C-alpha cells in the first residue's frame with residue numbers, strides 16, 4: 102500500500118516537474134493519483150513555503166534548490182502530543198552551545214514529541230521543527246529550525262532521532278503522518294531559519310522582524326490556500342451528487358407517472374444547489390483573499406506591517422468558515438446520494454474526511470474564530486476612540502448611532518442586513534465584556550465569559566465578508582458575459598444570500614427591521630429560485646470541468662453509467678477473488694458443526 106502511494110506520488114511530482122508546472126497544478130493533478138492526499142503534500146505545501154518565508158537569501162540559496170529538485174524531502178513539525186493550538190506552549194527545546202556553534206534539540210518528555218507532521222512517518226528526511234529557542238540561559242520563544250532527521254542514502258533515522266508513523270486516522274491515510282523525538286540532537290547554528298531572528302556565533306539573540314508573529318507566516322499562507330482548496334473539494338463533491346441525482350430515479354409521487362429523477366425533488370435541490378453556490382462563493386472569496394495576502398506581503402517587504410492584523414483576522418475566519426461549511430456541505434452531498442453515497446468508490450467519504458480534517462489542522466475552528474474576534478473587538482474600541490476602521494470593518498460605522506437597519510430584500514439589501522448582524526453581534530460582545538468588568542471581573546475572565554458570543558460574532562463578520570465579496574465579484578466578472586450566463590450566475594449568488602438569510606432569521610429579526618412577512622417572502626423567493634436553477638444544474642457542475650480520473654467516483658462519472666461502475670468496483674474487491682473465503686472452512690463451518 103505505502104509503496105504504491107509513494108510511487109504514485111513521485112509519478113505525479115516528477116511528471117509535473119518535467120512539464121515545468123507549478124505546485125498549485127501539482128495539487129490539482131495529485132487528485133488524479135490520490136483520493137486523499139499525496140505523501141509529498143507537506144513538502145510542497147509547507148516545507149518549501151517555510152524555506153521561502155523564514156530563511157535569509159543565503160539560506161534559501163542553499164536549501165531551496167535541494168527541496169525543489171527533491172534532493173531532500175521535507176515536512177513541517179510544529180504540533181506536539183501535548184500542544185497544537187498553543188504554539189507558545191510547545192515543549193521541544195533548541196539550546197545554543199556557543200562552544201560548538203550548535204543548537205541541541207530535546208523533547209524533554211512524552212508530551213513534547215512532535216506528532217502529526219505529514220510525511221514524517223516514513224517519507225521525509227528533513228523537517229521544519231518549531232522549538233523554544235534558548236541562548237545564554239534566556240528563552241526567546243518558538244522559532245523554526247531546518248533539521249535533517251534521516252540519512253539521505255540509507256533513509257535510516259540519524260542517531261538521537263526517534264521517528265515513526267502515528268497509525269490509522271479518519272482520513273489522510275496516504276499521508277504517513279509521523280511522530281518525532283530528539284535526544285540531545287545537535288544541528289549547526291546555521292540551521293536556525295534566520296529571516297526574522299538570528300543567533301550570532303557567540304550566542305547573542307538578534308531580533309530582525311518588525312512584528313512578533315512573522316514566525317507564524319507559513320500558517321497564514323496555508324490558511325489562505327485552504328480557502329481555495331475547500332472550493333475545489335466542494336465543487337468535486339457537488340459534481341458527484343448532482344450527476345448522480347440526475348441519473349437516480351426513485352419513488353412515485355403521482356400514481357400513473359414514471360419514477361422521477363431525484364434531482365426533481367425540491368428537497369434534493371435544497372440540499373445541493375447551495376453547494377454549487379458555495380463552491381463559487383469560496384472560490385471568488387479565496388481569490389480576493391489571495392490578492393489581499395499578496396498586498397500585505399508587498400507592504401511588509403516595504404517594512405510596513407500595519408495591514409498584517411487584518412490579514413490574520415481575515416485568513417483565520419475564512420479558513421475556519423470555509424472548512425466548516427465545506428465539511429458540512431460535502432456530508433450533505435453524501436446524504437443526497439443515499440446508500441451509494443456511503444460507498445468508498447463514490448469518493449464522497451474521502452472528500453469528507455479530507456475536508457473535516459481541514460477544519461482542525463492549520464488552526465482549530467474555534468481558536469481561529471476567537472483570533473478574528475480579538476481583532477473585531479479591538480476595532481470596535483478603536484472606532485469608539487474615533488480612530489479609522491480597516492476596509493473590511495467599514496460597516497461598523499453604520500452601527501455607531503445604534504439605529505436599526507431597515508430591511509430591504511434586494512441582494513444589496515440582504516448584504517447590508519448581514520453587515521448589520523455582524524455589527525450588532527460585535528457590539529453585543531463589547532457590551533457583555535464591559536458588563537462583566539463592571540461586575541468586578543478582570544478582562545481575561547470577562548473575555549472568557551463572552552467567548553461563545555465572540556465565536557458567533559466572528560462567524561457573522563465572516564459571513565458578511567463572503568456575501569459582499571461574492572456579490573461584488575459576481576457583478577464584476579459577469580459584466581462582460583452573455584445575458585444567459587450572467588443570469589445563471591446571478592441566480593447562484595442570490596441563492597447564497599437567500600439561503601443564509603433564511604438560516605439567520607433570528608439575527609436579522611434582532612438587528613434589522615425584518616418582519617414575519619418578509620421571512621415568508623424570502624422563503625417563497627428561495628423555493629422559486631431552486632426551480633429556476635434546476636434546468637441548469639447538471640450544466641453548472643459540468644462547468645467545473647472535472648475529468649473522471651480526477652473525480653474518481655462511481656457515482657459522478659461523466660457517462661452516468663452508475664450501476665455498471667458500482668458493480669465493476671465491487672467485483673474488484675479482494676473478497677470477491679474466491680467464491681468461498683477460507684474463513685468458512687476455518688471458522689464458520691466448525692461453528693455450524695458445533696466444533697468451535
Ligand SMILES: CCCCCCCC/C=C\CCCCCCCC(=O)SCCNC(=O)CCNC(=O)[C@H](O)C(C)(C)COP(=O)(O)OP(=O)(O)OC[C@H]1O[C@@H](n2cnc3c(N)ncnc32)[C@H](O)[C@@H]1OP(=O)(O)O
Nearest residue numbers: 124128142145146185186187188314317326413462463464
Ligand atoms: C502537493 C502540492 C501542494 C501545493 C500547495 C498546497 C497548499 C496548501 C494545502 C495543503 C497543505 C497543508 C496540509 C495539511 C497541513 C497541516 C499542517 C498543520 O496543521 S501545521 C500546524 C498548524 N497549527 C496551528 O495553526 C496552530 C494554531 N495556533 C496559533 O496560530 C496560535 O497559537 C494562536 C494564534 C492561536 C495564538 O498564538 P499566540 O498565543 O502566540 O498569540 P496571541 O497571544 O493569541 O495573540 C498575540 C497577537 O499576535 C497576533 N497573531 C497571532 N497569530 C498571528 C498570525 N499568524 N499572524 C499575525 N498576527 C498574529 C494576534 O492577533 C495578537 O495580536 P494583538 O495582540 O491582538 O494585536
Ligand SMILES: Cc1cc2nc3c(=O)[nH]c(=O)nc-3n(C[C@H](O)[C@H](O)[C@H](O)COP(=O)(O)OP(=O)(O)OC[C@H]3O[C@@H](n4cnc5c(N)ncnc54)[C@H](O)[C@@H]3O)c2cc1C
Nearest residue numbers: 177178179180184185186217218219458461462463464467
Ligand atoms: C489530518 C491532520 C494533519 C495534520 N498535519 C500537521 C502537520 O503536518 N504539522 C503539524 O505541525 N501539525 C499538523 N496537524 C496538527 C494540527 O495542526 C492540530 O491538531 C491543530 O492545530 C489543533 O490543535 P490541537 O490538536 O492541539 O487541538 P486543541 O487545541 O487541543 O483542541 C482541543 C479543543 O480545545 C479547544 N481549544 C483549544 N484552545 C482553545 C482556546 N484558547 N479557547 C477555546 N477553546 C480552545 C479547541 O477548540 C478544541 O475544541 C495535523 C492535524 C490533522 C488532524
